[in-house]
Amino acid sequence: MKRNRFTALFLAAVMLLSLAGAALAETPSTWLCDELTELHVMRDENPSQPIKSDTLKLKTIEELLNVKLVIEAPPKASYSDKKSVLIATDDMPDIMYVDFADVKAYARDGMFVNLSEHRDEMPHLFALLDANPSLSMSTIDGQFYSAPTLYRSNPDTALSGQLVNFRMDLLKKYGLETPTTWDELYEVMKAIKEKEPDLIGMTNRKAGNTTATRKLLDCVSYPLGSYSSIYYDKDLGGQWIYGPAHENFKGVLSYLNKLWEAGLLDPDYASMTKDLWAEKLSSGQAMCTIDNDGVVRNYNVALSTINPEAAFGVIPTLQNALGETRNIAYSNDRPANAWVIPSSCENIDLAIKFLDWCYSEEGTDVNNLGKEGVSYDVVDGKKVFKEEVLAKYAANGANAIYDMSSELGIGLLEFTPRYDTTPDNQMALYLQGSDEAREAYRAVTQAILNDPGLVDNNTIITAPPLSAEETERFNELLVAVENIVWQEVDKYITGQEPIENYDKVIEAAKAAGAAEMEDIYNKAWAAALGE
Amino acid sequence: MAIREGGAGRKAFQVFNTVFLFLLMLLCLYPLYLQLITSISHGLEVMKGGIILLPRNVTFNTYTTLVRGELFMYMRNTIVYTVVGTLVNLGMSCLCAYPLARKTFSGRKFFTALVTVTLFFSGGMIPMYLTVKQFGLMDTMWALILPGAISTYNMIIIRTAFQSIPDSLIESAQLDGANDLVILARIVVPLSKATLATMLLFYAVSHWNSYFDAMLYINKKNLYPLQIMLRNMLIGGLFNEETAIAGASADSFAVTDATLRSAAIVVTTLPILVVYPFVQRYFVKGVMIGSVKG
Structure with missing residues (x-):
């Protein structure tokens, strides 16, 4: 009996203590759930940035939210097949990366959770959506079934687009002025061609499933006053226009014809490929190409092994014959790439809370920068990657940014519904080596950013x-x-x-x-x- | 001897023939050779173009990049899937082919018809996926091996080969007290080596090259076969435009999409090319047996 009483007392004491303990170990306020819960998300894996399962980001999310994020990452090349099968069999993960085209195709069948119905539980996401009316283009019958990939602007924001890339060294060599209109561009190319007849004036490439001709027109027709498909023309009274069926398209064709007659357009323009384009640019056979400036700048490295002076630079948007100065810049928001929660998800509440957290400032920081004090510091209010982190990956050159992002689990090619380009820009600056080169680099990105002629492509071609x-x-x-x-x-x-x-x-x-x-x-x- | 004793015309023909066949051989080998020299040239040189006969600025960085991408893990998976898969394929195909080849098997015609139907009709991708899932095979190597354990076409070729074995041989074995399994293992299979070697090659190559099933049924990266990774590199491309950054040095272009593509082709094609000559002597004979007596 004595022993029993003792045991009872002991047990009572233990119970009291554990109760007290439980009260002390209160759930941290940032947790989204009391028990550690797994959330499965799926997105495609880009071969340059393998998606890992033990990254700083995943650990930080687990600490902060008590959510164990499991990223399933089928290879990019097979993603659309995989996605179709998962949608068709209704066997989807908790959050899935889709094209807006998928949302259009399946949302009306009730495959995805209608996020607009959960507006109150997603304050961060809807604050961003409401702030940008052009995102209403991502609705189906007025409802958001998907959360678009959004951009957070940051002090290092850069802009890119299908810009006029020109061999600036040639201008210098022959003492020519930087052109400001398309006609001047023609004159400049003609003048250089007289001195160096073997040079191609303007070259182009093929991209994706379109033809090389189509790609050329995708790049040059908007700045020349029209467009190669249906687009919103703000200069023609603000209306949607199918470019090739309008008068202005003649201006585009006759400009290209003028180049052709003068021998300035690449004779292979209709049969170009990306490899051939790369070859012509990097071996110094061409003066100019209208295309993604980031990609073109990469060929400067090869070019400089032939001639240290030679380099492509971006010419500010040119004025066309109609008096317009305009070109398309790649939008930083990516409404075509969206995140959905399938209706079959077993933990919709948590998925909604978590997805919304990804659009908060804190979530955006974790998804793009990792953890404060570990991968980055806040210096004078600006988020800066630790130098030792940048230095560790910088040795890998062109792969530096991918290796860093892969290891930390950050950036656009990861599970990052709201991204900013801080890692890319700070790494690019770091790779410049000297402060002088950094200033020059900054000047280039600033010039593009401040180019008044550039128009966000979401406002022109997003249906x-x-x-x-x-x-x-x-x-x-x-x-x-x-x-x-x-x-x-x-x-x-x-x-x-x-x-x-x-x-x-x-x-x-x-x-x-x-x-x-x-x-x-x-x-x-x-x-x-x-x- | 007769050829050597022939006239000048014959000799000319011989010379012409040799030269012609030699050129034909070059024509066949050159694309492979080009991939090889591209894969070991410096990426910048490939970008500039003009690599035709010899590699330029030789570097093996492309292969180290492939290895860094856990090439060995994928390679090991592929080898395991190919070996286990091919053994299962051959075993199951023989077990299915044997009764269908025996004239004494009652209901033979019915079962043959039943099997033949699968040559022309299949359930399709989605039902297949659901079946595999319900059997709990997702994320296991059996998802890649069991659903396709028997290729009907190959099985019918094996059956035809089995049919060509004289009944008297089997009858005498039965008189000696052998049951069907013993007959299959000791008599029928050893006598059909040529056909089975051919089927081994067919099955092994299909396992080696397959990526689609793995893409559907496997979510765990450490179970991916080699082809998934290589296909991603080929189609996805290594450097993507979305995040192309400037400021890289020449060294960082030692490996580019083009060199990586070539290296991937070399890595996938070479092992099968090496296996081929060893099985080839059976190969011609094997297919002939199947086709003529069909």
Whole structure:
């Protein structure tokens, strides 16, 4: 009996103590759940940045939120197949990375959680969505079923686009002024060609599934006053226009024809590939290309092994014959890449809270910079990567940023619904070596950032939200119209047909439905803005 | 001897023939050779173009990059899948082919028809996925091996080979007290070595090259076969435009998409090319047996 009483007392004491302990070890306020919970997310893995399972970011998330994030990362090349099968079998992870096209295709069937219904639980996300009206283009029947990949601007923000990349050393060598209009560009190239007849004036490449001709026009037609597909033209009274079925497109074709006649357009322009383009740029065979300036700058390295002076630089946006100074910059927001929570998710509440956290300042910091004091410090209010972290990966040259991001689990190619480019920009600056080179680099990025001619591509080519029937009708017309236009274009560039005859193509394109396409877009656009 | 004693015309033909076949051989080998020299040239030289006969500025960085990407782990997985998969394939195919080859098997025609149907119709990708999932095979190597354990086409070739073995041989074995398994293992299989060697090659190559099943059924990276990784490098590209950064040094261009692509082709093609000559002597004979007596 005595022993029993003692045991009872002991047990009571233990109980009291553990209760007290439990009260003391209160759940940290940042936790999203009391028990450590796994959340499965899926996105594609880019071969340059392997996605790892033991990164600083994942550990920080676990500490802060009590959420164990498991990232499933099928290779980029197989992602769309994998995604289709998972959607078709309704066997999706808790949060999945999709194209907005998938949202359009499946949201109406109830495959994904309607985030707008959870507006109150997602204050961070909706604050950002409400602040930017152009993101209403990411809705389906007025509702957000997906969270777009958004950008957080930061002190090192840089801009990129299909800009005019020119061999600045050639201008210097022949004492030529930097052109400010497209006509001056033509004159400059002609002058250089007289001195160096073997040089190609303007070259281009093929990209993705389009032809090389199409890619060339994707790059040059907007700055020249039109566009190669349907787009929103703010200079023509603010309306959606199918570029090739309009008068202004003739100006684009005749400019290219002028280059062709003067021997300035690459004779292989219609059959170029990316490899061939890289070869021409990096071996110094071309003066100019209108394309992604970040990619073109990479070829400067090869170029400098032939001629230390030679380098491509960006010419500020040129004025076209219509008096417009405009070009497309890549948007930093990426509404085409979105994150969805499947309706079949077993822990919708947690997934919603977690996804929203990713759009908060804290979440954005963790997803892009890692952990304060470990990977970065805050110096004078600015978030700066620790020098030893940058130095550790800088030795890998072009791979530095990928290696760093892979190891820390950060950046755009990771699970990062809201990204900023701090790691990329600080690494790029660090790689410049000297302060002098850093200043020069900064000057280049600042010049592009401050170029008044650059327009965010989201405001030009991101389609307004269409209904299912409108989408179907539009795609049907698009195929018909493109079949007419794109088999004719080369004839006008190479001068087989005089430019006056292009009116016939315009007529045929309009007859095949170009006008109706514009109508569909303009109505949907007005409806989206009206809401 | 007769050839040597022939006239000038014959000799000319011989010379022409040799030269012609030699050129033909070069034509076949050159693409492979080009991949090899591209893979060991410096990325910047490849970017500039013009590598035709000899590698320039030789570097093996491309291969070290491949290795850094856990090449060996993927390679090991592929070898395991290929070896285990091929053994399962051959075992199951023989077990299926044997009864169908025996005239004494009742219901033979019915079962043959049943099996043949799968040549023309399949459940499709989604039902297959659901089946594999319900059997709990996801994220195991069996997901890559069991669903395709028997290729009907290959099994029918094996059956045809088995049919060509004289019944009297099997009857005498039965008289000696052998059961069907013993007959299969001791008599039928050893007599069909040529066909089985061919099937071994067919099955092994298909395992070696396959990536789609792994892409569907495997989520764990440490179970991925080599082809998944290489396909990603080829199609996905190593450097992507989204985050292209400037300020890199020439050394960092030792490895580019182009050199990596070539190295990947060398790494995937070479092992199979090496195996081929050893199996080739069976190869011609094996396929002939299957086809003629079909």
